[in-house]
Amino acid sequence: APAISRHDYQPYPYRLPRVALQFDLDAECTRVHARFEVERDGGGLPPLVLNGQELSLVSVSIDGTQLDAGKYRLDDETLTLFPEAARFIVEIASECRPAQNSALMGLYVSGESLFTQCEAEGFRRITWFPDRPDVMSRYTVTLRGDKTAYPLLLSNGNLVAGSELENGRHEAVWEDPHPKPCYLFALVAGSFDCLERRIRTGAGRNALLQIYSDKGSRNKTEWALDCLHRSVQWDEQRFGLQLDLDRFMVVAARDFNMGAMENKGLNIFNSSYVLAEPDTATDASYHGIESVIGHEYFHNWTGNRVTCRDWFQLSLKEGLTVFRDQQFSADMMAHGLSEDAARSARAVKRIDDVTALRVAQFPEDAGPMAHPIRPESYQEIANFYTATVYEKGAEVIRMQHTLLGEEDFQAGIREYFRRHDGQAVTCDDFVDAMDSVYRARHPGKSLDVFRRWYSQAGTPRVHVTLQHDADQGLCSITLRQHCPPVGIEKLQSPPLEKPPLHIPFALGLLDAQGQALALRHEGQEHETVVLDLCAESQTWTFPDIAERPVASLLRDFSAPVIVEYDRDDAELALLARHDTDPFARWEAGQELASRQLLAMSQSGSAKQEDAILIETWRALLHDPALSDAYRARVLTLPATKALLEKTDPMDPLAVAQAREDLRARLGQALADSWLAIYQACAAAEPREYSPDAVSSGRRALKNLALAYLAAGRHPQAESLAQAQYESARNMTDRMGALSALVGQGDTPAATRALRHFYEQWQHDPLVVDRWFALQATACATRTDTVRALMLHPAFTLRNPNRARSLIFQFCMNNMLGVHRPEGYEFWAEQVLALDALNPEIAARLARAFDSWARYAPSNRDAVHSALQRIQQHEPLSRNVAEIVSKALN
Ligand code: HT7
Ligand code: ZN
Numbered sequence: 001a002p003a004i005s006r007h008d009y010q011p012y013p014y015r016l017p018r019v020a021l022q023f024d025l026d027a028e029c030t031r032v033h034a035r036f037e038v039e040r041d042g043g044g045l046p047p048l049v050l051n052g053q054e055l056s057l058v059s060v061s062i063d064g065t066q067l068d069a070g071k072y073r074l075d076d077e078t079l080t081l082f083p084e085a086a087r088f089i090v091e092i093a094s095e096c097r098p099a100q101n102s103a104l105m106g107l108y109v110s111g112e113s114l115f116t117q118c119e120a121e122g123f124r125r126i127t128w129f130p131d132r133p134d135v136m137s138r139y140t141v142t143l144r145g146d147k148t149a150y151p152l153l154l155s156n157g158n159l160v161a162g163s164e165l166e167n168g169r170h171e172a173v174w175e176d177p178h179p180k181p182c183y184l185f186a187l188v189a190g191s192f193d194c195l196e197r198r199i200r201t202g203a204g205r206n207a208l209l210q211i212y213s214d215k216g217s218r219n220k221t222e223w224a225l226d227c228l229h230r231s232v233q234w235d236e237q238r239f240g241l242q243l244d245l246d247r248f249m250v251v252a253a254r255d256f257n258m259g260a261m262e263n264k265g266l267n268i269f270n271s272s273y274v275l276a277e278p279d280t281a282t283d284a285s286y287h288g289i290e291s292v293i294g295h296e297y298f299h300n301w302t303g304n305r306v307t308c309r310d311w312f313q314l315s316l317k318e319g320l321t322v323f324r325d326q327q328f329s330a331d332m333m334a335h336g337l338s339e340d341a342a343r344s345a346r347a348v349k350r351i352d353d354v355t356a357l358r359v360a361q362f363p364e365d366a367g368p369m370a371h372p373i374r375p376e377s378y379q380e381i382a383n384f385y386t387a388t389v390y391e392k393g394a395e396v397i398r399m400q401h402t403l404l405g406e407e408d409f410q411a412g413i414r415e416y417f418r419r420h421d422g423q424a425v426t427c428d429d430f431v432d433a434m435d436s437v438y439r440a441r442h443p444g445k446s447l448d449v450f451r452r453w454y455s456q457a458g459t460p461r462v463h464v465t466l467q468h469d470a471d472q473g474l475c476s477i478t479l480r481q482h483c484p485p486v487g488i489e490k491l492q493s494p495p496l497e498k499p500p501l502h503i504p505f506a507l508g509l510l511d512a513q514g515q516a517l518a519l520r521h522e523g524q525e526h527e528t529v530v531l532d533l534c535a536e537s538q539t540w541t542f543p544d545i546a547e548r549p550v551a552s553l554l555r556d557f558s559a560p561v562i563v564e565y566d567r568d569d570a571e572l573a574l575l576a577r578h579d580t581d582p583f584a585r586w587e588a589g590q591e592l593a594s595r596q597l598l599a600m601s602q603s604g605s606a607k608q609e610d611a612i613l614i615e616t617w618r619a620l621l622h623d624p625a626l627s628d629a630y631r632a633r634v635l636t637l638p639a640t641k642a643l644l645e646k647t648d649p650m651d652p653l654a655v656a657q658a659r660e661d662l663r664a665r666l667g668q669a670l671a672d673s674w675l676a677i678y679q680a681c682a683a684a685e686p687r688e689y690s691p692d693a694v695s696s697g698r699r700a701l702k703n704l705a706l707a708y709l710a711a712g713r714h715p716q717a718e719s720l721a722q723a724q725y726e727s728a729r730n731m732t733d734r735m736g737a738l739s740a741l742v743g744q745g746d747t748p749a750a751t752r753a754l755r756h757f758y759e760q761w762q763h764d765p766l767v768v769d770r771w772f773a774l775q776a777t778a779c780a781t782r783t784d785t786v787r788a789l790m791l792h793p794a795f796t797l798r799n800p801n802r803a804r805s806l807i808f809q810f811c812m813n814n815m816l817g818v819h820r821p822e823g824y825e826f827w828a829e830q831v832l833a834l835d836a837l838n839p840e841i842a843a844r845l846a847r848a849f850d851s852w853a854r855y856a857p858s859n860r861d862a863v864h865s866a867l868q869r870i871q872q873h874e875p876l877s878r879n880v881a882e883i884v885s886k887a888l889n
Contacts, residue, residue: 001878006312008615012081012135013046014083015039017179021127025153025189027099031058033091034127036137040086048081048090051131053123058093060128063424079128090126093338102798102837108253111214112149113190116266117183117261120381121313133181133308134424137824141174143187150189152212156180156264157310158246170210178244178264178498181421181424183305186263188251195225200562202236202241212251213274220275223286223691224250227293234294234328241301248300250274250293254765255799257840258385259292262299269296270800272766280691280767283699285731286691290332297326306417312382314792315373318385319393320735323401326394328824333693344691347556347582350634354557354583357395358642361387361583362459363559366645367850368886370457370487374427379882382840388457395560396453400434402504402530402558403450404442412437427454439687449534450502460488460501462533464565468548479505488889503533506581509545515579517549528555528581550574555581569595573616575714578621581632582749589634592616593662597643601651601658608775610662621673628681629697630874632704640815649856657834660711660779667712675838678720689730696732703736710740718749728766735770742778768794769805776809781817783826785837786810797834800841807834811848821862824849827865831880834871839877846883847871864888868880 015449016036021872024031038048057074073080081090084265099109106125107116116126124131143153147170157176164170192212199207209228211221228250235241245265273292276285301315302324330349333611364370364387371384373393378384396749402411416433430455437446460483467476483498508528509517519542521529531540550571553563555660572595575588594611620626620634638661644650667674681702686695706724709717725737740758741750754775761767775781789795789806797803811818811827818827827848836844849855852863870876871884 001379003379003882005377006310007311009310012130012132013042014048014125014130015041016130016135016137016848018140019129019182020140020142021185021821022142023144023187025114025143025150026098027114027149029095030098030107030114031093031095031180031878032127033093034129035089035091037465038083038088038090040083045083045086047274048083049090049130050079050081051077051121051130052079052094053077053124054096054101054126055125055877056095057128058095059091060093061091062086063092063422067683067795075157077124084379085653094127096125103840104255104800104838105840106113107187108255110253111190111379113188114150114194115188115253115255116263117257118185118188119183119261120314120385121183122426123185123836126185131181131182131356132310133183136179136181136307137423137426138179139176139185141172141176141185142171143174143189144169145189149191151191152189154182154186154188154212154249154251156186156266156268170483176264178304179422180264180304184262184264184304186261186266188266188268191215192221192251193221195221197225199229199231201232203242205243205246207232207243207248208244210247210249210251211274213271214252214254216681217252217271218273220277220280221252223276223281223580224274224289224293228297230290231328231331232299234331235301235324237297238327238331239324240590244300244305244533245348250296252825254801256474257800258297258840262296262303264300264304267296269293269727270801272769275766275838280731280761280764282730282732282735282770283390283691283696287329287696291325291329294328295321298328300322301450304420305422305423306420307590309426311378311384312374312376313426314381314384314395315389315393316425316430319373319395320392320397322390322394322429323397326398337693341627344582344630346695347586348627348629348633348697350556351586351630352393353394355639355642357387357391357560358645359639360641361391361647361848362562363641363851365392365457365459367887368487368853369609369847369883370489372453372455372457376455378674380843382689382879382880383843383882389621392560399453399502399504399559400431400447400450401499402506403433403445403447403502403532404438408437408441409715411441445532446566447502451498452499452501456483456498456501457489460503460555460559460561462503462505462559462563464548464551464563466551466565468545470547474541474542474550475509476539476541477507477531478533478537478539479531479550481533482536487886491643491889500534500536503561504798505530505531505553506558508555508579508581508584509542509549509554510548510552510575510578510580512547513572514574517545517582520544524592530558550715552581552584554584556589557587569612573612576616576634577619586630586634589616589620590638591843593637594643594646597637597655597658597662598646600661601643601647601654604654609797609823610665614666617666618670618673621670623679627694627697629693630702631767632697632700635701635704635708644851648854650851651856652815652819652859656819660816663708663711664713667708667710667714669712671709671714674705674708675714675716678709681705682724684708685729686867687729699730699732699736703732703740706736709793713744718744718747722749731767731770739774742774745780762794765801769801772802772805773809776806777814779816780877781810781814782824783817783820786817786826797830798837800838802835803841808845808848811845818848819859824859824862824866828869831870833881835873835877839879842877843879843883846880846887850887852887875881 018037020035022033098107098109102166106124141155153172155174160175161173196210232395250267252271252274260269330346333345412434463480465478490494516527518525519529572588572592580586721737721740728734831846849863
């Protein structure tokens with residue numbers, strides 16, 4: 001398929017101020033009648049090109065006159081009309097087939113209900129329309145359907161009329177007062193439970209918050225409703241943004257391609273981000289729900305009130321909204337804690353966010369799909385809902401927050417809405433608003449260099465040198481940045497010039513005892529300074545530093561870069577024990593463990609000299625000043641995917657095996673400590689469940705201790721896990737225990753527990769997903785185990801959550817299981833099977849081995865053959881074709 005380029009953007013030649021849609025809903029065949037006003041402001045009357053896919057055209061008319069076939073042009077993807085006036089009304093009758101729609105884009109069936117998903121280009125599967133975000137209209141929607149099958153008929157905005165029709169049917173009319181692009185259109189029809197709350201916003205508006213879910217699930221939606229209410233309050237308090245609707249609805253769907261969708265006033269969610277009760281949801285699920293409910297609600301301003309001009313600007317709404325949801329979660333985690341505990345809770349959130357970035361985005365930025373947060377071209381936009389656009393995009397917003405500070409950043413946000421409320425705009429428009437405040441309040445500064453973050457792919461490297469002049473008490477820090485070519489850039493000749501970026505680099509210095517030193521910078525003394533690295537190389541000198549200090553680098557991960565700094569293990573151990581910046585402290589421990597793991601993966605066995613790591617781990621285990629949640633993070637070994645990024649060539653099996661071996665070694669060497677921690681945490685577990693930072697942190701540490709005991713084959717591990725499984729009063733503990741049992745291999749205790757778990761929870765799809773996922777990621781699982789699980793009556797490829805729980809978990813998260821010739825073959829087979837059903841999901845699976853070109857030769861050849869097999873398959877969706885052609889380039 002031809003690529004679409006950012007520079008080819010042209011405004012749509014017509015305005016469509018009003019749209020009226022009428023639906024005669026039926027799962028087999030839904031009739032849609034669309035009526036829209038069309039207006040032309042400029043000269044000439046260019047053709048009116050409308051997008052449409054998988055639709056049957058019934059009729060098309062202009063100003064009430066039905067057009068003969070010769071008066072319009074119709075092909076697989078467009079319907080073109082040839083206007084004869086500058087203002088006219090188009091009416092189109094068409095049909096679509098929700099029950100046949102396994103791609104879950106457009107109008108589709110999930111369970112017995114009907115749902116829509118329009119972002120990015122799903123509206124064209126509902127009716128012919130200019131399916132692009134810069135065409136904004138006011139919608140009136142009439143829904144008609146069978147009263148028994150679809151007692152609830154929901155759409156965006158306000159319910160303005162409802163009536164009974166003949167033949168057991170009824171009708172509801174919805175009007176959305178806010179102009180919106182069609183990707184924010186939604187309808188839901190079905191039978192649901194509803195939990196609701198009436199609230200009064202800070203601005204005095206009375207509003208109704210509603211969570212709809214499958215019949216019988218109402219008691220699982222309390223947490224989601226609380227999160228939604230807190231999101232409304234937080235956006236008012238922190239960003240000054242008010243709810244602009246009388247009614248805000250969230251509906252849970254079992255079949256959903258992503259996490260959730262921010263349709264105006266009618267959010268549709270993957271049920272996994274709505275439903276939670278202690279017995280079925282883990283702490284991670286509770287936190288995930290909080291973050292996704294927040295994310296979708298925050299889109300109401302950042303995405304909906306101000307939307308994207310075109311899909312190249314996706315990070316305008318996604319990067320900003322991820323930044324906002326990260327801040328929301330951090331504030332919620334820290335809420336009600338003492339200053340120190342709140343700082344630790346924020347650091348934990350930051351560690352989790354950075355870990356996610358390193359595991360998903362860093363590999364993407366170094367692989368064949370590398371792209372700037374504002375991509376330059378795409379074949380299929382659905383492939384660009386990536387970690388780069390979302391997570392790196394959020395880091396780029398976060399750096400602007402760091403440069404401006406909270407107060408000025410909020411002034412920049414106000415300026416952005418003052419300029420652009422109600423418009424479809426670009427990333428440049430956002431930076432312009434921020435820049436106007438930055439320049440005004442920080443004389444001599446600008447975001448001119450900073451803007452390059454939007455157009456440059458690849459993770460920059462910052463090389464650090466420290467020089468100390470003992471005679472003069474001066475310490476100089478030199479930062480040198482470079483960004484190697486990535487993806488298609490590597491093919492360019494002459495090599496692409498990558499100009500330097502503006503990198504806010506947070507630095508602290510410690511003395512040999514780990515005490516923070518005061519740094520004089522820009523006329524003031526600080527414990528942490530943020531250096532503005534804007535050139536290829538810059539040096540800063542700090543006075544009154546008597547001895548050679550220990551550098552604490554990139555504190556709080558102030559920029560999405562890789563730091564290169566030569567230092568010994570002893571210095572890392574010192575930082576891991578004493579750094580006053582909790583993020584940098586965690587980072588030092590991770591680096592120490594990474595060195596050990598990489599040495600082990602290369603030598604094939606444990607390095608003898610692991611004493612420094614074990615003693616550091618022991619010190620952290622016993623440091624009473626650390627919160628449990630933070631301790632759980634510092635004592636977790638780096639993720640295999642993050643480790644692999646540090647190797648060349650990559651040997652996934654060797655690195656994954658080294659990680660297992662080191663876990664066992666730490667489990668054994670520190671067995672008494674793990675046992676003591678386990679018992680202390682278990683004794684402190686209250687009867688009443690709460691996902692708050694302290695309680696979830698304690699459970700995280702307890703289950704980590706149990707995992708280490710199990711990995712070290714402690715004689716009590718199995719009985720502890722079994723007892724925990726049997727007495728667990730929440731899903732976090734039940735899963736922690738089950739995972740420890742399954743981690744021991746195919747033991748009778750593991751088999752018994754797995755059987756019991758399924759029998760007890762088979763009625764709950766989200767819990768059954770956990771059951772598949774746990775087995776998919778177990779150390780002992782190989783391709784044949786997964787094939788056997790696919791034959792289980794509860795397995796289906798058609799439900800994305802189920803496919804993700806087994807196939808994706810195995811292919812993407814079971815390194816020891818999948819990185820074998822038969823694993824790669826299995827992967828190719830599943831990509832093709834999924835492609836026939838749901839190309840968006842298939843394309844995500846197709847990215848499992850994006851880094852293949854950096855693998856060691858035997859893995860590389862096997863992935864190469866599997867990729868070729870996929871590429872040669874006919875038919876192949878545009879989604880998968882784009883991924884595979886880039887991977888093979
Ligand atoms: N803005 C939403 C994107 C989305 C999506 C994209 C492609 C296919 C299916 C989809 N479902 C939702 C999600 C978000 O970022 O909030
Ligand atoms: Zn989003």
